Amino acid sequence: MAIAATIFLPLTSPTRHSLTRRSLTSPRFFSSSTVQPSFLGLKTVALRNPNFRVSATSMSIEAFEKESQISFLDRKESGFLHFVKYHGLGNDFILIDNRDSTEPKVTPEQAVKLCDRNFGIGADGVIFAMPGINGTDYTMRIFNSDGSEPEMCGNGIRCFARFIAELENLHGKQSFTVHTGAGLIVPEIQDDGKVKVDMGEPILKALDVPTKLPPNKDQSVVKSELNVYGIPWNVTCVSMGNPHCVTFGTKEGQTLQVDELNLADIGPKFEHHAMFPARTNTEFVEVISRSHLKMRVWERGAGATLACGTGACAVVVAAVLEGHAGRSCTVDLPGGPLDIEWREEDNHVYMTGPAEIVFYGSVPL
Numbered sequence: 155m156a157i158a159a160t161i162f163l164p165l166t167s168p169t170r171h172s173l174t175r176r177s178l179t180s181p182r183f184f185s186s187s188t189v190q191p192s193f194l195g196l197k198t199v200a201l202r203n204p205n206f207r208v209s210a211t212s213m214s215i216e217a218f219e220k221e222s223q224i225s226f227l228d229r230k231e232s233g234f235l236h237f238v239k240y241h242g243l244g245n246d247f248i249l250i251d252n253r254d255s256t257e258p259k260v261t262p263e264q265a266v267k268l269c270d271r272n273f274g275i276g277a278d279g280v281i282f283a284m285p286g287i288n289g290t291d292y293t294m295r296i297f298n299s300d301g302s303e304p305e306m307c308g309n310g311i312r313c314f315a316r317f318i319a320e321l322e323n324l325h326g327k328q329s330f331t332v333h334t335g336a337g338l339i340v341p342e343i344q345d346d347g348k349v350k351v352d353m354g355e356p357i358l359k360a361l362d363v364p365t366k367l368p369p370n371k372d373q374s375v376v377k378s379e380l381n382v383y384g385i386p387w388n389v390t391c392v393s394m395g396n397p398h399c400v401t402f403g404t405k406e407g408q409t410l411q412v413d414e415l416n417l418a419d420i421g422p423k424f425e426h427h428a429m430f431p432a433r434t435n436t437e438f439v440e441v442i443s444r445s446h447l448k449m450r451v452w453e454r455g456a457g458a459t460l461a462c463g464t465g466a467c468a469v470v471v472a473a474v475l476e477g478h479a480g481r482s483c484t485v486d487l488p489g490g491p492l493d494i495e496w497r498e499e500d501n502h503v504y505m506t507g508p509a510e511i512v513f514y515g516s517v518p519l
Contacts, residue, residue, distance in 0.1 A: 235259060235519050237275075238317060239512040242309030244460030244489030245278055246512065249317040252282040253292075260519070262301035268517070269299035275515065278456045281310050283317060290338065291330040292318060298455035305335035306395040308463015312349035312509040315341035320511075336395020350506040353464070356471045356496070357393035365391045365399075366429045376475045379405055382423050390472035394503065397434045397454070398468035399424055402441065402478060412440045412450045421452025437465045439472075444479045448486040460489030467503045470494040 238249045248268055252259055258280075260268065265280040267273070277299065284293040294314050296307050311332065319328055329342035340352040358374040360367060367375045367389070375391040386405035392398045403410045415438055424436035433454045440448040449469050451462040466485040473479035474496055482495045492507040 233518055234516045236514075236516050238320070238514050239275065239277065240313035240316060240509055241512055242312045242461060242463065242489075242507060242509045243487055243492070245307075245309035245462065246276070247296075247307075247310055247313050248275055248277045248280045249313060250280065250282050251321055252284045252295075253321070254285075256284060256287075256293075258282045258284075258295060258297070260297075262297050262303070264519075265297035266299065266301045275517070278453075278459050279304075279307065279310065281307075281314055281317075283314060283321065286331070287333050289331075290333040293333040294339075295335070298453075299457075300455045302455040303335070304396050304455060306339065306464060308351065308353065308394070308465070308467060308505055309461050309507070309509070310463070311339055311341055311351055312463065312505075312507060315343055315349045315351075316347075316509040316511070319343055334395065344506070348506055348508050350504060351463070353394055353467050353503040353505055355501045356468070356503055357395075358391075358471075358475075360391060363391045363393045363397050364431055365397070365434075366431060367391060371475075374475075376472075380427070380429060382420070382427065388476075390475055391434075392468040392471050394464040394467045396464055397430060397432055398437060398465055398472075399427075399430065399434045400437045400439060400469055400472035402439050402473075402476065410438055410440045412438050412448055415450060417450055417452055417458045421458060425452060425454055435462065435465055435468075437462070437469050437472075439469050439478075441473070441478050442486075445483050446486070447473060447479060447483050450488065461487040461492070463492065463505050463507065466492045466494050467496075467505055470496055471503065 235250065240247055240249055250259055259282070260280060268275050268280060269277045279299055280297045282295045284295060286292045294311065296304055296310055298304060314332065318330065327343060327345055329340060332339045332341065337354060339354065342350045344350055357363060360369045360373060360375050365375055367378050367380065369375055370378050377388045377390055380387050380389045387401050388403060388405055390400045392400060421436060425433050435454045436452045437449050442448055447469055449466065451459060451465045453459050453462055466487065469485055470479065470483050473483065474481055481498060485492050485494055492505055495504045497504065
């Protein structure tokens with residue numbers, strides 16, 4: 155699937171009906187509803203490879219203000235897929251308005267090509283905003299960059315919430331119910347633009363995570379030994395609707411220095427381990443203090459990413475169970491920090507963090 159794209163970069167945080175527009179017009183096509191800038195002396199940069207070509211035009215803010223303001227997300231050209239790219243601490247996604255159908259607008263195979271960072275748009279996954287079911291406001295589905303479909307994504311749900319606010323022209327503090335493969339999720343956009351998400355209760359029963367490791371604490375796997383290519387690791391298994399294997403170090407008691415890990419080597423060995431029948435996400439954790447943790451993640455279906463929201467939640471749950479930390483922690487990820495709280499009163503995990511627009515774009519299907 156060759157990709158040509160028209161991209162719009164926000165200079166500020168745009169709202170649905172007030173987009174400050176910078177036009178990037180592909181030489182391979184020109185959409186009929188795209189406004190061609192008629193300004194002289196503009197800087198134009200062309201980015202080309204055999205399958206992905208974008209030409210970027212920059213202009214002054216004053217020139218933008220003179221351009222007619224057209225809502226990008228209202229455009230409905232036949233044969234084109236309009237999207238918005240978001241990121242949550244560098245964990246990036248292609249968001250698609252799919253509210254008019256219960257079937258995703260792209261296939262898993264197309265999602266793989268769209269997520270390709272050299273020949274596509276580049277992302278860790280594609281997220282679809284779909285009609286709600288079972289009384290919820292919306293449904294969220296995700297295709298990973300390898301085409302697999304996870305149950306849920308913590309950074310993705312924050313991006314999803316901001317995308318819905320953009321689509322519905324919502325402002326200020328907002329919350330809504332979202333059906334996911336992990337069940338009901340309730341994100342709430344805060345006044346500062348961050349998104350707080352009730353991630354529900356962690357699943358600790360080994361069979362439900364799932365893991366084949368034998369339970370060693372009630373029906374859970376807590377600080378249990380997992381042999382990975384001859385090295386025994388201490389692991390705790392948690393599901394936040396998707397499976398996680400959390401480790402604070404090896405059985406010999408070696409303290410992890412997560413920045414020194416060769417994640418590309420060790421990550422796949424955990425992900426595809428025979429003890430995880432549905433594969434697993436893996437979090438490697440360094441304890442800074444009882445309220446401050448640092449982690450790196452190898453995500454099932456996506457590999458090393460800059461952030462994983464469900465992983466940060468699983469890390470705090472595991473840290474509490476193993477006695478490393480209290481119930482409220484800042485978790486540092488390569489892309490930045492998340493605030494995680496595992497509340498004792500309702501047993502729910504709450505995640506708070508940012509979600510930001512990267513750019514708007516269109517691709518022909």
